[in-house]
Amino acid sequence: MFSLRFIQTYNAIVVTITPSDSALHQRRRSLTQAELDAIPWYCLLAPEERQRAAEDLKIAEASPGDYVCRMGRPVTYWFGVVDGLLKMSSDNAQGQTMTFTGVPPGGWFGEGTALKREAYRYNIQPLRKSMVAGLHVDTFHWLLDHSIAFNRFIMNQLNERLGQFIAAREIDRMTNPDIRVARSLASLFNPVLYPGLGQVLRITQQELAYLVGLSRQRVNEALTLLAEQNVIRVEYGGLRVLDLNALRTQIFTKS
DNA sequence: GCATTAACCACCG
DNA sequence: CGGTGGTTAATGC
DSSP: OHHHHHHHHHHOOOOOOOHHHHTOOOOOBOOOHHHHHTSTTGGGSOHHHHHHHHHHOEEEEEOTTOOSBOTTSBOOEEEEEEESOEEEEEEOTTSOEEEEEEEOTTOEEOHHHHHHTOBOOSEEEESSOEEEEEEEHHHHHHHHHHOHHHHHHHHHHHHHHHHHHHHHHHHHHOOOHHHHHHHHHHHHTOTTTSTTOOSEEOOOHHHHHHHHTSOHHHHHHHHHHHHHTTSEEEETTEEEESOHHHHHHOOOOOO
């Protein structure tokens, strides 16, 4: 388990290994230059800040069933998705899981928790095998103290996410599944939160169903409708957005 | 009526 | 071969 590994290394806390931990043999490692260059905030930093960030940044593979971070655990890292797809969710007292949003490649999250140095308030789990980068919370704060550009990035990110969550509330109050799928897709293609994603997103219809909270069959029906309207194109193992604005605003009706 | 689950099969990589 | 997509039938609210 990704988060446990980090805790073990940095705080020397002995953690009992649960069965799912053994499935994750991959070592965390430093990032390649190409991976560093793909990080949206990295290129904003001054040379000495870059160096410090690069020295601290680590990357590891996470699989479905693993927890990248877990509700209630103390914050250790600020996380970013290098490849794959994660979901943000929480569990209520009845044990039901509620999924809030997906995090596609290029997305960084947990800054709110990192800022306050408190416990994670959500679970983050991969929907498929994913590569997740982590910046230690101390380095995160060091960057906040030294780089105006980094502060601006974080501010921008928080602001954008606020808009995203308000949109998510709207989505939840929509009863129409076609619009729910459209709006959820639009938020995954947010160019501020997930830059460099392009027009294609690798996501299976099953994964999308988990995120939206519908059955795969109903998601498939909605995607077919959206494709008929030339708003998206359905591709094998993913989809391409043709008209992001329509996804965000349009009302779709069956013909 | 509408969405969900279960099941089936063709196709892709 | 396993995973994914498109479809249908039965079931439930």
